[in-house]
Amino acid sequence: MGRKAGEQRARVTTALDHLRQQIGLALGAARNARETAEYELARLQLEQLVVRTGLERAAHDSHITERANEPAMAEVLSWLRSVRSEFYREWADGPNRLREIVAASAPGPAGRPPGDWLGRVGSSSGVSAPQLWRIGSSTVDGSAAGRTPGTELTFDVAVPLLDESHLAITSAPNTRPAVDAIVENLLMRVLSTFEPGAVKIHLWDVGQLTAVLPSFYALTRTSAVTVHDPTRLVDLLDEFAGHIRRIHSYTMQAGYPSLRALRAATGKRAEPWRIAVLYGNGEDLHPEQIRDLKRVASGALDAGISLILVDVPTVLGGSVETISMLDERHALTSMTGSDLVVTLDPPLPSGQVTTAAGRIAEALVAKQGGPRSFADLLPTEYGRESSARELRAPVGFFQGEPVEVVIGDATPHALIGGPSGSGKTNFLYALLGSLTARYSPDELALYLLDFKEGVSFAGLAPGRKDESWLPHARLVGVNVNTDREFGLALLRFLAEELRRRSAAAKEHEVTNLEELREQDPEGHWPRIVAVIDEFQYLFAERDTVTALATSLLEDLARRGRSQGIHLILASQDIAGIDAFWGKPAVFEQCTLRIAMPKARRVLADTNQAAVAAPKWHAVVNHDSGIAHGNQLAHVPDASGKGVFPALQRELWQAYAGHGQPRLFDGAHAPALEDSAAFTSLAPAERPRALVGQSIDVADAAHSVELSAAPGRNLAVLGTSAKEALSILDSATRSLARQYRQGDVEFVLCCLVDRCLPAVRELTDRLVAEGHKAGLVAADDLTEVVTTSAAALAGLETPRILVLYGVDAALPALEHKEPGKQSGLDHLRTLLKQGPGRGLHVLGWWRGVARLKDTLGFAGTDDIGAWAALDVQGNELAPFCAGQVVHWSPRQDRALFFDRTTHSSPEVIIPFHRTEASDE
CATH class of the missing domain: 3.40.50.300 (P-loop containing nucleotide triphosphate hydrolases)
Structure with a gap:
């Protein structure tokens, strides 16, 4: 037992001695490694110090000399000198x-x-x-x-x-x-x-x-x-x-x-x-x-x-x-x-x-140079630029250098603001001139609309004094402050063009205009720029026009950029636009901002550059009005007498093959003889009666088709004799152009004495054109409707009854002999059954209630189309399928509704009636 314990103690002692030996070796190795590391660190630190100081100056640096004299560091300087010598030997030249x-x-x-x-x-x-x-x-x-x-x-x-x-x-x-x-x-x-x-x-x-x-x-x-x-x-x-x-x-x-x-x-x-x-x-x-x-x-x-x-x-x-x-x-x-x-x-x-x-x-x-002129904005050669990627044109100068406006994907739409007299119109002319001089009409199409009472853009269409026009312009609308519907029509047209371009892009599997033009080089895809001056008039009232215009404008602003449709919205007072409050979509897309001197709310709220801008200058900003995007530009005189017209005439001559723009002037009613809708009429199986000019981008007219369907009669409502005479005159004359001589009979009766000369003149005109036409006396109206009703079943020749002031005849028509029908009963028969037998009534009632009295309990079905003059909208609901009608009477305008073609009434412009003395 004692021997075993001694052996065990010996083994433990041996193991401990071996462990102590291994620990000693490990500690020695660690000590040596640390000394080596400290040496290397000291060497590297000395090398770094010498390199920073420079070898030549190191010899005179006491701190470096003291460290270099240490035995372990003595070789650092000599090693660095050898490295430098080796480097210079390799780089002798x-x-x-x-x-x-x-x-x-x-x-x-x-x-x-x-x-x-x-x-x-x-x-x-x-x-x-x-x-x-x-x-x-x-x-x-x-x-x-x-x-x-x-x-x-x-x-x-x-x-x-x-x-x-x-x-x-x-x-x-x-x-x-x-x-x-x-x-x-x-x-x-x-x-x-x-x-x-x-x-x-x-x-x-x-x-x-x-x-x-x-x-x-x-x-x-x-x-x-x-x-x-x-x-x-x-x-x-x-x-x-x-x-x-x-x-x-x-x-x-x-x-x-x-x-x-x-x-x-x-x-x-x-x-x-x-x-x-x-x-x-x-x-x-x-x-x-x-x-x-x-x-x-x-x-x-x-x-x-x-x-x-x-x-x-x-x-x-x-x-x-x-x-x-x-x-x-x-x-x-x-x-x-x-x-x-x-x-x-x-x-x-x-x-x-x-x-x-x-x-x-x-x-x-x-x-x-000194102040630059409009000519300095123009290139040496016209129409050399491509609009596939973007539109780029100088609009002014800053310290002699041109300041450009860029309209493209990054800055698709522009907002221009400036109070009256600040130079906004002049800026628009400078912009339009610079653009049209660089891009041909095949590269740039302009749609120009001015809502204020003025003619800012009128000179861009042919006129009496100057037959030239701006060949890039497709539409010029002026004096449309009371015709907000025309602005809406322009937005609808642009929305339809956007749909057409989007469909073409989808067909060619592209996403933007530049790619579409590459894939469809034979297509006609110019960039479209729509300039709407005083655009806030579009949103002047809280009605359906404002609601539709806001929706269309937001969609165009958001999607138009990719298909090359750009908006330039200009106004004297941006702060007054209530329609966009809470609807920032349009303003956010108008990343290009141009502020005239003293303009408000065009630039960012914290950007006050426009306040200090001098006259004849503009602040051009492509960064949504943030201050860092400001570029001050002196804008040359582009609206002075003869300045822009000189460029326009040159462009007109250079692009002679491009047709003239459609001119819409809200201050002037078009003459029937000048309407393409009238001059293009020819004999037809289903004639249409023109009632007035459409407020639309296209030069078109509203009409009523006089087919055999029930209710194909026309009623004119209101007391305004001028417009009533115009509508019935254009309806009758347009129908006459669609019948051959002898194929139709016109019967006219006027119960308003002051209108009798005009009706007599129309009758004479119809006769002169070879048609059967007769003017019957007011007292004979009862007999006319009675005989017409009696002959209705066997009527062989189409007959048009044109009645002026029907309500004035109601007392006579209501007279009824015992056992017989009254003249009013016969008139109601003509209204109800006449269209199916080839007889149509074009009548003028001077009040909605009087038309109701004429129709009696038959309802409104027998009047399929009507044109309201000085009649309030709430009176028209029974004749418009019960819908709410937003209409307040406007001078030289009428509200037209044809239940077979319209979902809601539309505003029309009665044609200017040319009297015989004017011809």
């Missing part, structure tokens, strides 16, 4: 190659000595920019490059700027003048490279209350240089943030990732470059300023903005190069590394800089 690279990447003023360019105005178009811009030179010992020891090799040093990188400059004590010299050198090289206006410079200095870079004073009076308030950095950053958003939206819409890519693809400089020089004082900016600055820097290069930060301690996003000043003549740069000292170019002679800035300013002013 490095300085020459650097000179070649800078020469190729910094051509002209970007890299040449100042004497070659300072004082000359740049001529580059600004499509592409040099990649590098010279700031100085650097020197290396030739021995490091395989040359004789002591030989100095010098090469140019340049930094990227436009489109390539931002630049951060850190000063040293007493080096502010040298920093200014670097900035002045870079800016003057840039300004001297490009044509005036291609670059805009923004200067901000937190410590300056006066002008920054005084040699540029001449340029601060132009658009080339802007000095910003040192206390309002937020304004500058907000301006740039808005600019970046606008450019990003613009380039993305065009399908390019950046402004540089867009310029390279199109060969055009869409926007000037912008350089912002921000002078700090070495202190941190406010946190919100740092946040905004970083946000701007991250997207600035793609938007053509380069930042030069001086003593602004922050780390920017994106590409940033640095210049760290050592003294007034030397600096370190991120382009050359910390081991090479850059000798900065000497400052440009201040007098020569001032002279050069003055010349550039003069050239920019000369280029921008």
